[in-house]
Amino acid sequence: MLVDTPFNRYIVPPEQGVWLLPHVDHEVQCLTDVSLVSFYIATEMRHDMPKECAVLEISPFLKVLIYEARDFTDHYSWEDSQGLHLRLILQTLSEAPAAVYQLPFPSDKRLVKVLNCIQQTPSNHDSLEQWGDVVGASSRTLSRLFKKETGLHYTEWRQRLTIQIAIRKLIQGNPIAVVADELGYASVSAFTYMFRSKTGMTPRLFKGKQVR
Template sequence: MPKFIKISPSIESQQKLAMPITVVRRSIAANSVVSKHSHKWGQFVYANKGVLLVVTDSDSYVVPPEQGVWLLPEIEHEVTAITKVALTSFYFDNDLLERLPAQSCVLKINNFLKALILEANFITNDYIWSGADGLLLRLILEKLSLAPNVIFQLPFPKDPRLLTMLSMIQKEPSNRYDLRQWGEIIGASSRTISRLFKSETGLSYSIWRQRLNIQIAISQITKGESISNISSLLGYESPSAFTHMFKVNTGMTPSFYRSKE
């Protein structure tokens, strides 16, 4: 297991917003963790390079290339750089939030929006809101409001029995216990487990488990692990079976998430 290094949130992110939309650029070394913090405003985080893991009190989000995570105001979150990351954060004044999703989520970034975000990296935060830079940022806001949600959110259960399951799966991702077997381990019927997963995460156990597998897989892929080893780690019968599951659920082959650096 790599040793993770704790780092502080950026100074800019803790100050009062001077502009309706503030842009913050930051590079984070691999295996670094930005300590848990929150903002009084909405935040959109986009990794220009690398892969992030964003964890709140209720969910975890893998943020791979071509996606970004939207966080509501006052949401405590911790950010982990799975690989070396160059990121751009946009902080939105609360008066602008009605245009953005009502829940924290991961958004898919198309090529046009990606180009706008990269151009915004050159904006300094003394720009003129009514000028060209302000227009660019308002266009980013508009395009984010239209961006589709993608499935990299993993809701956390709260029930101690389900947390026991989660802990065991994280320690041994290859286990393929069904709900009857889990019931024998944690002392609950398969029906109870099924009901708890649906009520606490909004997902069935099978879908929740697939999302967890996808998060683990993306983390391993970006570190350079082979598809064969990842397939074995997650308990799939073959690399092709794993690749099929991955593509069905993400729309991309695993190689799409391979680090380009």
């Protein structure tokens, strides 16, 4: 899935979940067939959950818990077996590590122009100095704005955008070599190294998880 909020974009591959805070406007786009299970957690139960929206790693154990809870009714007691099951899901969710599929959105019009240009031409690996000539700002100004508006340095933000584009293309069935070329990598091995360093798995393994 692709989840957009006013401030961030989240890619949610298989074996992942997205945590959204209350009252956050969001739009969900399914890039492939999706089976979705949603949990709504009362305010008083959220104290151990992340304080910001995030993509969470879903362990095999947690996946089984979620699968078994799909058929629970609304008529459960917090003290009965179903309530105990849901409390275990909540506890396990609160301990789930955050994944790297979050992309903070900038609002400055110059950074937005950079974002749009890279999305249209993902193979573009221009430096901040080169982007400065395009958007009319110094590289120092752009560097400061990226850190202020996204919390990330440009190189890290650029890599996260690359990961999001790569995941979307891989999910859509594009061959790894084609994705690597479209993203401007000189070789599949260079693309694989980047992808594995950011996601913990190779593109081939990631594609394999899509068909299970």
